[in-house]
Amino acid sequence: MAKAxxxxxxxxxxxxxxxxxxxxxxxPYEASxxxxxxxxxxxxLIRRFEEKAGQLYGLGLIGGFCHLYIGQEAVAVGLQxxxxxxxxxxxxxxxxxxMLLCGIPPKDVMAELTGxxxxxxxxKGGSMHMFSVEHKFYGGHGIVGAQVSLGAGLAFSxxxxxxxxxxxxxxxxxxxxxxxxYESFNMAELWKLPIIFVIENNQYAMGxxxxxxxxxxxxxxxxxxxxxxxxxxxxMDVLASRGAAEEALAWVRAGKGPIIxxxxxxxxxxxxMSDPAKYRSRDEVQAVRDKSxxxxxxxxxxxxxHGVKEEDFKAVEQRIRKQVAESAxxxxxxxxxxxAELYTDILVExx
Amino acid sequence: xxxxxxxxxxxxxxxEGTLAKWLVKEGDTVKSGDIMAEIETDKAxxxxxxxxxxxxxxxxxxxxxDGVKVGTVIMQLAGEGEEVGADTGAATxxxxxxxxxxxxxxxxxxxxxSAHPAQEKVDTGARQLFExxxxxxxxxxxxxxxxxxxVKVTVxxxxxDAMAEEMRADERVFVMGEEVAQxxxxxKVTQGLLDEFGDKRVIDTPITEYGxxxxxxxxxxxxxxxxxxxxxFNFAMQAIDxxxxxxxxxxxxxxxQMRCPIVFRGPNGAASRVGAQHSQNYGPWYAxxxxxxxxxxxxxxxxxxxxxxAIRSQDPVVFLENELLYGRSFEIPKxxxxxxxxxxxxxxxxxxxxxxxxxxxxxxxxxEAAETLAGEGIEAEVVDLRxxxxxxxxxxxxxxxxxxxxxxxxxxxxxxxxxxxxAAIAMEEGFDDLDAPVLRVTNEDVPLPYAANLEKLALIxxxxxxxxxxxxxxxx
Numbered sequence: 001m002a003k004a005x006x007x008x009x010x011x012x013x014x015x016x017x018x019x020x021x022x023x024x025x026x027x028p029y030e031a032s033x034x035x036x037x038x039x040x041x042x043x044x045l046i047r048r049f050e051e052k053a054g055q056l057y058g059l060g061l062i063g064g065f066c067h068l069y070i071g072q073e074a075v076a077v078g079l080q081x082x083x084x085x086x087x088x089x090x091x092x093x094x095x096x097x098x099m100l101l102c103g104i105p106p107k108d109v110m111a112e113l114t115g116x117x118x119x120x121x122x123x124k125g126g127s128m129h130m131f132s133v134e135h136k137f138y139g140g141h142g143i144v145g146a147q148v149s150l151g152a153g154l155a156f157s158x159x160x161x162x163x164x165x166x167x168x169x170x171x172x173x174x175x176x177x178x179x180x181x182y183e184s185f186n187m188a189e190l191w192k193l194p195i196i197f198v199i200e201n202n203q204y205a206m207g208x209x210x211x212x213x214x215x216x217x218x219x220x221x222x223x224x225x226x227x228x229x230x231x232x233x234x235x236m237d238v239l240a241s242r243g244a245a246e247e248a249l250a251w252v253r254a255g256k257g258p259i260i261x262x263x264x265x266x267x268x269x270x271x272x273m274s275d276p277a278k279y280r281s282r283d284e285v286q287a288v289r290d291k292s293x294x295x296x297x298x299x300x301x302x303x304x305x306h307g308v309k310e311e312d313f314k315a316v317e318q319r320i321r322k323q324v325a326e327s328a329x330x331x332x333x334x335x336x337x338x339x340a341e342l343y344t345d346i347l348v349e350x351x
Numbered sequence: 352x353x354x355x356x357x358x359x360x361x362x363x364x365x366x367e368g369t370l371a372k373w374l375v376k377e378g379d380t381v382k383s384g385d386i387m388a389e390i391e392t393d394k395a396x397x398x399x400x401x402x403x404x405x406x407x408x409x410x411x412x413x414x415x416x417d418g419v420k421v422g423t424v425i426m427q428l429a430g431e432g433e434e435v436g437a438d439t440g441a442a443t444x445x446x447x448x449x450x451x452x453x454x455x456x457x458x459x460x461x462x463x464x465s466a467h468p469a470q471e472k473v474d475t476g477a478r479q480l481f482e483x484x485x486x487x488x489x490x491x492x493x494x495x496x497x498x499x500x501x502v503k504v505t506v507x508x509x510x511x512d513a514m515a516e517e518m519r520a521d522e523r524v525f526v527m528g529e530e531v532a533q534x535x536x537x538x539k540v541t542q543g544l545l546d547e548f549g550d551k552r553v554i555d556t557p558i559t560e561y562g563x564x565x566x567x568x569x570x571x572x573x574x575x576x577x578x579x580x581x582x583x584f585n586f587a588m589q590a591i592d593x594x595x596x597x598x599x600x601x602x603x604x605x606x607x608q609m610r611c612p613i614v615f616r617g618p619n620g621a622a623s624r625v626g627a628q629h630s631q632n633y634g635p636w637y638a639x640x641x642x643x644x645x646x647x648x649x650x651x652x653x654x655x656x657x658x659x660x661a662i663r664s665q666d667p668v669v670f671l672e673n674e675l676l677y678g679r680s681f682e683i684p685k686x687x688x689x690x691x692x693x694x695x696x697x698x699x700x701x702x703x704x705x706x707x708x709x710x711x712x713x714x715x716x717x718x719e720a721a722e723t724l725a726g727e728g729i730e731a732e733v734v735d736l737r738x739x740x741x742x743x744x745x746x747x748x749x750x751x752x753x754x755x756x757x758x759x760x761x762x763x764x765x766x767x768x769x770x771x772x773x774a775a776i777a778m779e780e781g782f783d784d785l786d787a788p789v790l791r792v793t794n795e796d797v798p799l800p801y802a803a804n805l806e807k808l809a810l811i812x813x814x815x816x817x818x819x820x821x822x823x824x825x826x827x
Contacts, residue, residue: 153569
């Protein structure tokens with residue numbers, strides 16, 4: 001069934017005009033040259049890592065489902081650059097980039113993708129199921145929307161332990177229609193849990209565009225009936241992303257409860273490696289790449305604002321390519337899990 | 352003609368109750384909708400409303416009386432124009448103090464007036480289960496040190512005490528669920544916990560099972576030790592994704608780094624006349640999932656000892672209680688820290704002729720059947736599995752080796768059941784010990800009907816067990 005046309009052109013109630021306290025409109029982050037360089041490097045690492053993962057998938061070294069983050073890098077880089085060690089991160093199955101930003105070594109992630117003993121989950125999780133309690137990265141969840149309730153649970157534990165931490169819970173525009181998301185919104189606001197709900201709106205839930213699946217396609221408004229404020233952010237701009245993170249963290253850390261960030265972004269690749277992406281044109285993808293690529297954007301800022309030269313970028317590029325190549329070599333050569341691992345880690349205790 | 356007002360049944364399992372408080376006195380006039388008394392059931396204190404209009408002629412059961420059987424006449428109401436008290440002959444127009452004194456005089460422990468027959472007891476399948484659940488283990492649990500003092504406790508209190516003790520011992524333990532705090536538990540299992548531990552640790556949730564099961568699971572991943580109460584496991588189907596996909600699989604998928612020490616608990620299986628959507632045994636569902644611990648205790652000692660073990664476990668536990676058992680009292684060892692091992696079955700009765708394996712409320716029927724069978728010269732050994740996963744195969748196989756005959760009793764569907772699993776284990780690992788095929792006594796393979804007669808036909812019964820045991824013994 002097709003989506004019915006909008007009922008009227010009457011202006012939607014302006015959330016800014018309610019009596020409720022709202023966060024201030026975030027301002028683009030004012031990054032120093034070093035910070036910009038770091039953003040550039042982090043985004044480039046994710047992109048090159050994902051390209052390599054795609055390549056290994058094509059070679060049959062990675063199996064199953066593999067969802068790449070290419071195009072969306074500015075979202076996680078901007079947001080996670082604002083976190084502290086107290087904070088936790090949880091996301092869905094498009095998780096490689098978020099993991100790298102949590103400080104998990106690329107080779108541990110890549111070796112998991114190839115299903116090896118040295119992988120972060122000993123090869124038993126795969127692309128969609130990776131975790132690192134040490135780095136406060138809580139997955140890596142394969143069921144659409146599950147991470148939203150689980151993230152509310154992590155936020156609950158921050159509050160229960162009074163440890164000052166905030167949970168950053170990512171989910172997509174598709175998951176934003178899941179029922180449990182709203183159950184979690186309700187409890188998060190009811191209990192003022194310290195959580196930032198990050199909707200990574202990359203425009204397509206697998207092959208279904210946002211406006212074909214969402215009655216309210218302005219996803220930042222989805223918390224209104226729970227009194228959770230939402231902010232729409234240009235997720236292709238790492239400075240806007242970081243600026244929004246600052247505002248959201250200030251809100252949550254002040255004990256005001258949850259907040260929603262709708263990050264408008266775009267994935268260049270298919271939903272997963274096996275998606276032919278027939279639901280959109282090549283031109284559409286190319287136009288985004290040409291006009292809004294998050295890495296090119298920072299590169300331009302560095303070139304124009306800080307005089308960074310092409311050879312400096314090349315040096316960064318080489319360093320990252322080397323790091324990614326090494327992680328791929330490691331992931332290809334390190335052994336598969338010992339057959340005995342089949343029966344380990346099912347339960348923690350012996351009964 | 353005065354109207355007899357009888358002790359009402361205010362819950363599906365209520366047999367008797369406490370007349371907590373009269374809100375009317377003799378001589379008062381009442382109209383329909385007036386609250387006449389407060390009655391404490393096995394679950395809650397309920398208000399008892401008038402249906403008929405009239406004047407309170409006589410109060411027959413004093414307030415504070417315990418154990419008033421359902422159907423006992425508790426007061427008489429005189430209709431309009433009737434002489435108050437005329438029908439009973441008891442003049443009660445005096446001052447209330449006298450009425451109180453009169454009431455005080457007749458304050459026996461239990462009130463059963465044979466002149467007023469109890470209301471018709473509908474003979475249901477659930478009643479059979481409930482009544483058989485008065486049977487105790489005939490062999491004392493070897494885990495209880497000799498000479499330990501035993502005290503009588505209901506299953507409900509045992510569960511509450513287990514939670515309270517573990518909450519005192521470990522700050523990370525908390526309880527969440529629908530009506531667990533202010534309401535004191537939909538089935539009163541969490542009674543008193545809010546008062547002792549406060550609303551940080553005893554948390555009322557909205558009716559959002561999927562969401563709060565996820566919040567609990569996430570909190571466990573974050574290092575806490577949640578006890579998530581489902582009002583019944585029927586509603587946990589809304590949340591089964593988190594129980595299985597999030598809680599059970601995470602340790603494995605994370606290569607052993609991310610634990611999920613959580614207890615999902617609540618009543619499971621058939622209750623009384625609540626129909627198909629509220630009457631299902633999920634034991635086989637959860638017991639099929641690697642990564643979960645599944646426990647289904649029968650008596651109060653196991654309920655307490657195993658719930659404490661479940662809360663302490665580093666693994667996710669599904670703890671299946673039974674509503675019909677909540678109000679049943681059993682002896683429980685009076686020990687400071689009564690904890691039982693998970694994964695160990697228990698011999699409830701020794702016998703040499705046949706082994707009856709069961710769990711949860713089925714154990715009561717198995718014990719009752721064993722009693723009947725003993726009268727006919729068949730000595731049945733009754734094994735209570737207690738933990739459904741990991742299953743204590745050894746105890747079952749050892750008993751089979753002794754008796755050479757095996758019947759499995761399960762209050763649940765036959766297809767893909769725990770009973771099927773036990774039959775398979777007997778085939779694979781106990782074949783040479785079998786002198787007869789393993790037979791199953793389970794509920795009928797139908798959604799549970801509401802009508803009393805059909806419900807009775809659908810559920811397991813002692814008769815069915817006795818017949819089946821005779822079959823495997825080639826008797827009768």
